[in-house]
Amino acid sequence: MTAQQRHDPRRGESSTPGLESREAHGSFRGYIIGYVSAIALTIAAFAIAPSTSMAPFSVAAALAVLAIAQMLIHLIFFLHINTAPMQKTNILAFAAAMLIIAIVVIGSIWIMGHLNRNMLPMDHLMQMQR
Secondary structure, three states: OOHHHHOOHHHOOOOOOOOOOOOOOOOHHHHHHHHHHHHHHHHHHHHHOOOOOOOHHHHHHHHHHHHHHHHHHHHHHHOOOOOOHHHHHHHHHHHHHHHHHHHHHHHHHHHHHHHHHHOOOHHHHHHHHO
16 A cells, blocks of 8 residues: 555545554554553643642643643544544534533533522521521
């Protein structure tokens, strides 16, 4: 197989690490790169989480960035999601799943916020029960 045939965009392949050919779903090198990257991001998150030298908002923002980076590592190196034409259905399924997750999370936060705002304080509830 020539280099031109190996990375033919019409066949739905790309030069994404971990997707070197159609026959082998992923290469050993791609899996190792993904694994080491995921471990490094996990160690970084555990190092940043208890940090007292950063503002709490900065810690939360750093953890969010590390979580998104780790999600991308998993999508690219282990789930082999890329921008190849053959991946169109996988990308659409992923986008639909993310939309559903966003609706559930945002809806839950919205409901909890309204419940928190509309409920009586605990001391008033305790006085009503006496």
